[in-house]
Amino acid sequence: MDMTRKHLDFCIEEAGCLLWVAPRSLGGLSAAELGQVWMGGHREVTTEELVRRGAMMPLALYQDDGYVVRFILGDLNEQEAAEWTSRAIWKLDAPCGEILVSGVLTPDFQAEFATMVPAEANGSYWLGAYIAVPPGAYLVEIHGYPPGDLSGGWGTITEPRMFGAQPGIQPVKPLEYWRRTHPDETPPGWMADEPEEEGSYVDFIIRLSPLAGEMAKPALEEDGCLQWEFRKPDICPAGIRSTL
Template sequence: MPMALYQDDGYVVRFILGDLAEQEAAEWTSRVIWKLDIPCGEVLVSGVLTPDFQEKFATMAAAEANGSYWVGAYITVPPGAYQVEVYGYPPGDLSSGWGKITAPRVFGSHPGIQPEKPLEYWRRTRPDETPPIWMTDEFEEEGPYIDFVIRLSPLAGDMAEPALEEDGCLQWEFRKPAICPAGIRSTL
């Protein structure tokens, strides 16, 4: 499932079989959905798209809970056909969903998304809450935030062909949540 990201920084991924948590369902700012047949029971999660990708894939390890991997890892799942959903979350949404809300001059505007400065968005939708430190540009010593959640669910019937970008990557769907996202802490 090729997906374009606006830069090649590392990212933190949560991989799930099942339902999104309440915060995950509420706070995503970008997503792509497609299907994947996994007869071997292994899914590769990686950002590698270089000419020598097969060489790099051969050195990737099997993922473990709370593991850290340099260029990717294999995740074991029951063999079968799945619907795959990839969700992007602030502050590190590398698909630019958060950027379309908070920095449209850099990331472009998007139909249906009214741009808003992060702190104004926070104060408008969470008036009695303290904004997260990442939103105030102060240094934060606590661990990283989840950038993406990859959710697999059993494929139930046919799916319409996804929209593609000119380069063949899946086209991201963007949205502005009703309540400003706080960011989802990683356990790493």
């Protein structure tokens, strides 16, 4: 499988406090059935079962804002690898050769699914879109980045009263964090609450690489969503500029 780095940035405008990825074949379910599973109305299948067999990766967000996604086949670059503040890792089985990325999953998902189109670089999509990939099984890493990390990872560093304390993460104010780790550099405008003329930032990176071997069972929330892993980078993130 050719995994030379390829990436594209696109925006999902509507998110119901959710980010999820799945093969467009939906693990053999119809779009209507997937909506039923998510709402707990399917008699035979649960969200947890879909996650464990690599048919879906749902992740909860603390807010329903839209977000910018960078989809990558290949390796993260140096900044992408250094600046993430949240992460979830699991697998997807995509024999159909298409990966769906969405922020919404409702009982009416059959109608929503019919509106989803192939993602293009710098495109904007109301509910979601899908990306063509070589058919196969993938290791999938989803990373969140400030300033728009809707997983709450950045908040655990800078606003622990709201987002909660995390083991191993020492809270700090953003500008103090920046000045300690970038002593001779001007902070980005978003950190200093100043207007910026350049474009948007990447909120989430979805990275696919070939799956090699079995994985340990993932940690799940009660609703079947994957649990986020949070961290405080050694150097204060500057934010990853999107091509949008």
